[in-house]
Amino acid sequence: MVNNDDFDLIEESLINPAQELLHSSDLYLMARSLGDNENANDNYQMAVSLKLKNSLLNLKEETTKLKKSINVSSWLIGIMTFLILVLTGVIVWKGL
Numbered sequence: 001m002v003n004n005d006d007f008d009l010i011e012e013s014l015i016n017p018a019q020e021l022l023h024s025s026d027l028y029l030m031a032r033s034l035g036d037n038e039n040a041n042d043n044y045q046m047a048v049s050l051k052l053k054n055s056l057l058n059l060k061e062e063t064t065k066l067k068k069s070i071n072v073s074s075w076l077i078g079i080m081t082f083l084i085l086v087l088t089g090v091i092v093w094k095g096l
Contacts, residue, residue: 021047021050022050022051022054026051029044029047029048029051032047
């Protein structure tokens with residue numbers, strides 16, 4: 001887990017470019033990191049790692065939404081099944 005004190009050590013001028021890189025396309029990241037740069041491999045690895053982290057966070061969020069949706073659907077199916085059983089019982093009891 002990240003400590004808030006760690007964020008105090010980061011220069012604010014680096015935060016906006018980092019956010020831009022995080023939300024940029026893969027092609028842009030490759031072009032930036034593989035340019036004439038002696039640390040191109042390290043830069044590319046960091047960019048891919050950040051992109052992967054962002055993708056995993058999005059996946060976690062979508063999984064949570066799916067779980068909530070499945071729970072609601074399960075309750076609705078249970079209620080509908082109960083109503084069908086009650087209505088079937090009424091039909092059998094009345095002899096229709």
